[in-house]
Amino acid sequence: MTVRVRIAPSPTGLLHVGNARTALFNWLFARNRGGTFIVRIDDTDRERSTPEYERDILDSLRWLGLDWDEGVEVGGPHGTYRQSDRFDRYRELAHRLVAEGHAYHDPRTPDELEELRARARAEGRHPGTYIRRPSQQARTGPIRLSIPQDRPIRFDDLVRGEVVFDPASVDDFVILRSDGTPTYHLASTVDDIDFAITHVARGEDLLPSTPKHIVLAEALGARPPAYAHLPLLLGPDGKLLSKRHGATAVSAYREQGYLPEAMFNYLALLGWSPGGDVTIFSREEAIGAFDLGKVSKHPAVFDPAKLEWMNGEYLRAMSTDEFLRRAFPYVETAVGRALTGDEKRAIATIGLLVQERVKTLAEVADQVGFLLGEPDYDPGSWQKVMTGDHVPTVLDEALRRLERLEPFDHRHVEETLRAMLDQLGLGARKGLQPIRVAVTGSSISPPLFESIAALGRDRTLERIRRARRRLGG
RNA sequence: GGCCCCGUCGUCCAGUGGCCCAGGACGCCGGCCUUUCAAGCCGGAAACGCCGGUUCGAAUCCGGUCGGGGCUGCCA
Numbered sequence: 001m002t003v004r005v006r007i008a009p010s011p012t013g014l015l016h017v018g019n020a021r022t023a024l025f026n027w028l029f030a031r032n033r034g035g036t037f038i039v040r041i042d043d044t045d046r047e048r049s050t051p052e053y054e055r056d057i058l059d060s061l062r063w064l065g066l067d068w069d070e071g072v073e074v075g076g077p078h079g080t081y082r083q084s085d086r087f088d089r090y091r092e093l094a095h096r097l098v099a100e101g102h103a104y105h106d107p108r109t110p111d112e113l114e115e116l117r118a119r120a121r122a123e124g125r126h127p128g129t130y131i132r133r134p135s136q137q138a139r140t141g142p143i144r145l146s147i148p149q150d151r152p153i154r155f156d157d158l159v160r161g162e163v164v165f166d167p168a169s170v171d172d173f174v175i176l177r178s179d180g181t182p183t184y185h186l187a188s189t190v191d192d193i194d195f196a197i198t199h200v201a202r203g204e205d206l207l208p209s210t211p212k213h214i215v216l217a218e219a220l221g222a223r224p225p226a227y228a229h230l231p232l233l234l235g236p237d238g239k240l241l242s243k244r245h246g247a248t249a250v251s252a253y254r255e256q257g258y259l260p261e262a263m264f265n266y267l268a269l270l271g272w273s274p275g276g277d278v279t280i281f282s283r284e285e286a287i288g289a290f291d292l293g294k295v296s297k298h299p300a301v302f303d304p305a306k307l308e309w310m311n312g313e314y315l316r317a318m319s320t321d322e323f324l325r326r327a328f329p330y331v332e333t334a335v336g337r338a339l340t341g342d343e344k345r346a347i348a349t350i351g352l353l354v355q356e357r358v359k360t361l362a363e364v365a366d367q368v369g370f371l372l373g374e375p376d377y378d379p380g381s382w383q384k385v386m387t388g389d390h391v392p393t394v395l396d397e398a399l400r401r402l403e404r405l406e407p408f409d410h411r412h413v414e415e416t417l418r419a420m421l422d423q424l425g426l427g428a429r430k431g432l433q434p435i436r437v438a439v440t441g442s443s444i445s446p447p448l449f450e451s452i453a454a455l456g457r458d459r460t461l462e463r464i465r466r467a468r469r470r471l472g473g
Numbered sequence: 474g475g476c477c478c479c480g481u482c483g484u485c486c487a488g489u490g491g492c493c494c495a496g497g498a499c500g501c502c503g504g505c506c507u508u509u510c511a512a513g514c515c516g517g518a519a520a521c522g523c524c525g526g527u528u529c530g531a532a533u534c535c536g537g538u539c540g541g542g543g544c545u546g547c548c549a
Contacts, residue, residue, distance in 0.1 A: 126475045127545055142547045169476045177547045184549045208544040273486050277497040298479050306499040357511040432508040444510045
């Protein structure tokens with residue numbers, strides 16, 4: 001039987017890296033097995049679902065390169081792949097389950113239910129123990145599935161092995177709300193059956209829901225899919241990764257200049273590895289080696305520092321042409337306008353030097369900003385570098401030498417500035433840093449000689465004079 | 474509280490009875506290189522939670538214990 005897997009995000013927020021990792025593992029599994037990867041939108045929560053979030057989720061998935069074979073926006077034999085379009089189907093099945101005796105209308109009030117839960121707790125039992133079919137039959141109220149109490153519920157989890165639940169610890173849960181809308185459990189289980197899903201790989205947080213889904217599927221006359229519960233992603237404090245830990249949206253990393261291939265690689269390594277000492281690997285290598293059975297059982301801490309390092313690795317591994325092509329849009333966003341051809345060419349002359357010093361594409365703008373407009377002096381840099389007695393002399397001498405330098409390329413700039421160092425008896429640090437600050441505004445910049453050449457004679461002289469004036473005297 | 478899951482360096486991963494006084498990566502520390510910042514190179518500190526078993530032999534198997542996490546809703 002050919003593998004059919006799905007991810008079913010709820011459009012109630014941006015695509016979270018944890019969900020992206022779940023999507024990634026499903027995608028890898030499908031690609032490894034020559035199966036079908038499906039994207040379904042679980043928007044049963046009409047209140048919180050928005051088209052904007054759905055857009056972000058789909059864009060982020062595509063950005064990561066997780067293309068889907070069936071589902072929302074690409075179509076397929078199962079309708080729109082959006083649960084909000086299938087409410088009639090869920091309702092019909094819920095009522096059928098009542099008619100067949102598998103489910104019942106629950107007439108109790110929230111207070112009554114709360115009392116049952118409190119009683120179970122007080123007795124040291126599972127809170128759902130007494131949420132069972134009441135003696136009197138009702139025609140209204142939410143519909144609950146009846147959990148048979150005569151046998152344990154067991155299944156073989158692809159990553160955890162056999163898991164067994166005592167039915168007493170599984171409450172009769174609501175499948176259809178009193179307003180006639182389905183709960184997640186119903187909609188998800190019905191869709192998995194209707195769409196012929198063979199494997200459900202999802203976060204471990206859904207593990208306690210799995211016995212419910214199994215009983216539901218069987219009550220519907222279907223064979224449940226195989227399950228794989230993936231380890232959760234944690235923040236540095238060991239708690240479930242969430243916004244309070246910082247950026248968790250895939251699109252946020254995209255905006256910060258992370259590469260999809262780096263994010264892909266990093267996410268794949270959270271809870272899985274192709275084996276051995278391999279840390280950096282391609283999409284194809286991941287597909288070839290992927291196996292749900294080799295996914296680890298314990299949660300993983302999401303470490304932005306390692307992601308950043310990995311992004312730098314990918315940045316340095318690409319050609320400088322490609323690096324520039326991908327960096328320009330980030331620079332344009334940062335300066336708020338399109339770059340001119342001259343500016344792009346100027347940036348390109350120091351492209352390699354920038355490429356080996358940045359960890360994200362967004363940082364490129366910081367590195368090349370001095371080429372795109374008059375920089376402000378960084379106060380700390382000025383204080384540290386421009387207050388020495390030798391500085392006016394350095395600037396004057398640099399001006400004198402650069403004014404007539406021909407040709408004005410980085411080799412000649414270096415030659416004449418090094419000669420200046422000798423003449424003034426200054427070390428490189430003391431002699432060159434003032435020029436760097438004068439020209440770039442900061443004590444941190446790409447290598448000086450190339451930067452000066454990229455900037456050109458006129459603007460270089462102009463900036464040194466401006467710094468000189470600021471010094472007075 | 475109850476149910477379930479999990480437990481190798483700070484973090485991610487390798488390890489499926491002997492190749493392990495535990496390997497790689499990030500981070501950290503030190504050094505080299507060096508015009509700043511990076512990158513690169515070299516070196517270092519750093520873990521099998523604990524206690525019992527099984528075995529000639531255990532990080533690897535079993536039990537217990539401790540610890541962590543998830544769930545516990547007419548959210549998903």
